[in-house]
Amino acid sequence: MAKTIAIPGDRVEVHLSKVIYGGILLESPEDEKGIVLLKLDSGYNIGLNKKDIIEIKRIKKGEIKKERIEIKKDDKKPDIALILTGGTIVNRLDPKTGAVSPLTSPEDLFKSYPKIFDKVNVIKVEMPFMKASEDMDYKDWQNIAKICERLLNDKDVKGVVITHGTDILHYTSAVLSFFLRNLTKPVVLTYSQRSSDRASSDANLNLICSALAAVSDIAEVMLVGHANSNDEFCYAIPGTKTRKLHTSRRDAFKPVNAKPFAKIFPNKIEILSEHNVRKSGKVKADTKFEEKVALIKFYPGQDPDILDYYLKKGYKGIVVEALGLGHVAVNSRLSWIKKLKEVQKKMIVCFAAQTIYGRLDPYVYSNLREIMKTGVIYLEDMLAETAFVKLGWVLGHTTDKEKVKEMMLTNYARELNDRLEQ
Amino acid sequence: MAKTIAIPGDRVEVHLSKVIYGGILLESPEDEKGIVLLKLDSGYNIGLNKKDIIEIKRIKKGEIKKERIEIKKDDKKPDIALILTGGTIVNRLDPKTGAVSPLTSPEDLFKSYPKIFDKVNVIKVEMPFMKASEDMDYKDWQNIAKICERLLNDKDVKGVVITHGTDILHYTSAVLSFFLRNLTKPVVLTYSQRSSDRASSDANLNLICSALAAVSDIAEVMLVGHANSNDEFCYAIPGTKTRKLHTSRRDAFKPVNAKPFAKIFPNKIEILSEHNVRKSGKVKADTKFEEKVALIKFYPGQDPDILDYYLKKGYKGIVVEALGLGHVAVNSRLSWIKKLKEVQKKMIVCFAAQTIYGRLDPYVYSNLREIMKTGVIYLEDMLAETAFVKLGWVLGHTTDKEKVKEMMLTNYARELNDRLEQ
Numbered sequence: 001m002a003k004t005i006a007i008p009g010d011r012v013e014v015h016l017s018k019v020i021y022g023g024i025l026l027e028s029p030e031d032e033k034g035i036v037l038l039k040l041d042s043g044y045n046i047g048l049n050k051k052d053i054i055e056i057k058r059i060k061k062g063e064i065k066k067e068r069i070e071i072k073k074d075d076k077k078p079d080i081a082l083i084l085t086g087g088t089i090v091n092r093l094d095p096k097t098g099a100v101s102p103l104t105s106p107e108d109l110f111k112s113y114p115k116i117f118d119k120v121n122v123i124k125v126e127m128p129f130m131k132a133s134e135d136m137d138y139k140d141w142q143n144i145a146k147i148c149e150r151l152l153n154d155k156d157v158k159g160v161v162i163t164h165g166t167d168i169l170h171y172t173s174a175v176l177s178f179f180l181r182n183l184t185k186p187v188v189l190t191y192s193q194r195s196s197d198r199a200s201s202d203a204n205l206n207l208i209c210s211a212l213a214a215v216s217d218i219a220e221v222m223l224v225g226h227a228n229s230n231d232e233f234c235y236a237i238p239g240t241k242t243r244k245l246h247t248s249r250r251d252a253f254k255p256v257n258a259k260p261f262a263k264i265f266p267n268k269i270e271i272l273s274e275h276n277v278r279k280s281g282k283v284k285a286d287t288k289f290e291e292k293v294a295l296i297k298f299y300p301g302q303d304p305d306i307l308d309y310y311l312k313k314g315y316k317g318i319v320v321e322a323l324g325l326g327h328v329a330v331n332s333r334l335s336w337i338k339k340l341k342e343v344q345k346k347m348i349v350c351f352a353a354q355t356i357y358g359r360l361d362p363y364v365y366s367n368l369r370e371i372m373k374t375g376v377i378y379l380e381d382m383l384a385e386t387a388f389v390k391l392g393w394v395l396g397h398t399t400d401k402e403k404v405k406e407m408m409l410t411n412y413a414r415e416l417n418d419r420l421e422q
Numbered sequence: 423m424a425k426t427i428a429i430p431g432d433r434v435e436v437h438l439s440k441v442i443y444g445g446i447l448l449e450s451p452e453d454e455k456g457i458v459l460l461k462l463d464s465g466y467n468i469g470l471n472k473k474d475i476i477e478i479k480r481i482k483k484g485e486i487k488k489e490r491i492e493i494k495k496d497d498k499k500p501d502i503a504l505i506l507t508g509g510t511i512v513n514r515l516d517p518k519t520g521a522v523s524p525l526t527s528p529e530d531l532f533k534s535y536p537k538i539f540d541k542v543n544v545i546k547v548e549m550p551f552m553k554a555s556e557d558m559d560y561k562d563w564q565n566i567a568k569i570c571e572r573l574l575n576d577k578d579v580k581g582v583v584i585t586h587g588t589d590i591l592h593y594t595s596a597v598l599s600f601f602l603r604n605l606t607k608p609v610v611l612t613y614s615q616r617s618s619d620r621a622s623s624d625a626n627l628n629l630i631c632s633a634l635a636a637v638s639d640i641a642e643v644m645l646v647g648h649a650n651s652n653d654e655f656c657y658a659i660p661g662t663k664t665r666k667l668h669t670s671r672r673d674a675f676k677p678v679n680a681k682p683f684a685k686i687f688p689n690k691i692e693i694l695s696e697h698n699v700r701k702s703g704k705v706k707a708d709t710k711f712e713e714k715v716a717l718i719k720f721y722p723g724q725d726p727d728i729l730d731y732y733l734k735k736g737y738k739g740i741v742v743e744a745l746g747l748g749h750v751a752v753n754s755r756l757s758w759i760k761k762l763k764e765v766q767k768k769m770i771v772c773f774a775a776q777t778i779y780g781r782l783d784p785y786v787y788s789n790l791r792e793i794m795k796t797g798v799i800y801l802e803d804m805l806a807e808t809a810f811v812k813l814g815w816v817l818g819h820t821t822d823k824e825k826v827k828e829m830m831l832t833n834y835a836r837e838l839n840d841r842l843e844q
Binding site for chain 1 (some may be wrong): 467580589667671716728746752776781810828
């Protein structure tokens with residue numbers, strides 16, 4: 001590689017023999033010293049082999065801004081609280097390292113997302129942890145719920161917005177729906193798929209719409225995010241009825257087997273479906289949770305022995321993503337019937353739909369009735385992810401088989417819908 | 423229950439105290455003698471408690487038709503072959519038992535689906551087995567592929583249509599795409615979500631459009647079925663790029679990360695994307711398959727020990743449905759890194775997208791790069807179900823890690839797409 005005067009943080013052009021890349025030069029990681037890391041304008045990082053590089057031209061010196069911002073509370077605006085748990089939405093590119101550094105104060109937020117302050121005062125910011133969502137588990141969910149409880153019971157707070165990584169956001173929105181019932185105020189989860197340093201970032205619209213949702217009368221746990229790939233409006237979707245359905249699109253979260261509560265524009269809310277409304281009173285988080293629950297996706301030819309594995313490991317309950325209307329193998333050399341009977345002496349087994357959309361119906365075929373007779377609980381139109389966290393929550397309250405079944409089939413948080421035209 | 427003169431097969435009205443059900447009386451199963459089973463006009467069966475029934479009125483005696491049909495081969499029409507493997511599409515209600523009895527001859531088919539014969543001659547019907555698709559496994563796939571090979575190499579056959587249950591149809595369409603490469607003629611998989619005795623059955627349109635696809639120039643393995651919930655046209659979707667996404671809708675199968683090959687109306691085909699075309703030559707089925715492959719859906723807090731379980735059971739490869747761009751836990755108490763390193767000394771591990779839509783990208787975050795360094799093969803935009811059968815097929819050919827990786831990332835049957843605007 002030829003010599004270069006550029007340093008991390010500078011805008012550069014990297015010349016290879018046939019192509020020129022433009023972007024911000026990043027510091028190479030310790031164990032990749034042969035690589036030049038570049039933040040492209042698309043927001044993605046690219047690693048280029050030093051030996052392929054002919055020249056790095058500095059286009060513009062990197063700047064380090066150190067402004068001091070003061071945010072004045074505006075008494076005419078409603079007050080909300082924010083819980084920051086990590087994820088792309090609270091990350092800022094550190095141009096020196098290419099690493100992300102979290103926004104941790106109202107001032108930080110104001111710098112990245114000034115428009116949210118047009119609508120509301122952010123009077124509290126809590127940061128219980130800063131994690132990529134794939135590293136979270138039920139303890140983090142309990143932690144968030146407890147903080148929500150405290151903030152919701154603060155008379156100055158009109159609603160709570162939680163920022164969260166997208167990867168397990170739908171698990172979190174579902175479990176909070178069970179932990180936080182009989183809500184008095186809105187609890188809004190939001191995200192971004194593209195970081196704030198990218199032109200195409202979805203963070204601003206999602207945050208503004210979340211602020212509006214948080215001061216609305218919709219007293220529900222909801223996920224607020226882009227309704228389509230335009231930057232026009234968001235949906236507020238019931239926390240138990242959504243799932244990430246795209247790796248990178250801004251409208252990755254879709255309502256599944258349910259309608260959104262509302263369509264939210266930056267300046268208005270259009271109500272789309274029935275919801276609980278804001279009321280007075282105290283909120284009590286109910287966060288008991290049994291850790292020993294598992295999720296299995298059935299695949300053709302799968303050995304039912306997998307059920308034994310979980311039983312032997314001390315698991316108390318399993319959600320199986322079954323095929324079609326609720327099938328697993330019944331009349332093959334790897335029939336699940338015998339094993340289902342066996343393990344259900346000591347463990348709960350529920351079925352949810354692998355198709356994601358639609359509803360299980362164990363009455364259509366005789367082999368479905370045969371599975372049901374082993375004791376399997378068929379979870380209607382409940383999403384598998386929602387079923388997984390609900391089973392953990394239910395088993396945190398009771399281990400009595402009949403009571404578990406009753407609770408799994410009771411609609412606590414819109415997780416079960418009446419039959420819909422879908 | 424009051425007395426009744428109705429027998430199974432009769433059209434009846436069942437009077438309860440507050441409601442009257444109309445339908446065809448079915449024979450009760452041996453172990454449910456307290457139940458009266460009724461086939462409703464909606465196509466669903468309902469079980470009514472005998473003690474709740476006030477009266478069963480016979481409206482019309484059941485008829486047993488025994489017509490003899492002769493189908494004349496029309497030399498002006500093209501000839502196709504059919505492979506019947508089971509599923510709703512080849513089932514007919516037996517009014518006596520409520521059980522389904524399969525259509526097993528061209529005559530049977532003609533009675534249920536006369537319109538398909540307007541377009542083509544069905545000159546061969548093969549029925550290797552008659553199974554609910556959830557009971558199928560790789561041996562059935564090999565069986566179907568071998569029959570396809572024979573039929574495709576028959577000079578009189580212009581194309582092959584396979585009827586199949588919906589539940590694992592997308593696994594079968596994917597695996598046949600690998601077994602049957604370099605096709606000379608179309609191989610069409612089709613289905614119905616609602617049986618032919620229901621007014622809303624999708625079977626007729628699906629079969630007619632499949633017949634058209636089978637005599638078209640699209641020499642590919644494709645799935646043909648309703649494009650939307652109307653009864654107007656079907657899509658022909660690449661066999662590796664589709665998935666059942668609804669338990670009951672007629673358009674349950676959607677193209678995922680790909681365009682359909684064509685839009686098929688009952689009287690015309692509109693080509694939508696690039697495809698291989700009909701040609702001369704012989705087809706050779708390549709059905710080697712390693713049975714010991716598994717599919718795991720990662721969930722928050724999942725113990726990586728599940729990888730050990732499969733290793734100890736002698737599994738050779740695993741597809742993990744990872745979160746987001748390709749995440750599992752890395753920085754938590756249940757980090758997968760150590761276990762991933764360990765098991766990959768003896769086993770292949772691939773990641774596919776749990777979000778279904780979109781593409782994995784292990785270069786965006788440092789924890790993704792950390793996972794990739796353990797040896798995990800990131801499968802781009804390949805569907806998890808397609809990845810599962812492809813891994814079985816690849817491991818049937820080689821166990822060399824580098825060769826497996828090369829084959830998994832080689833586009834054999836449109837399973838990997840170039841980056842698309844999605």
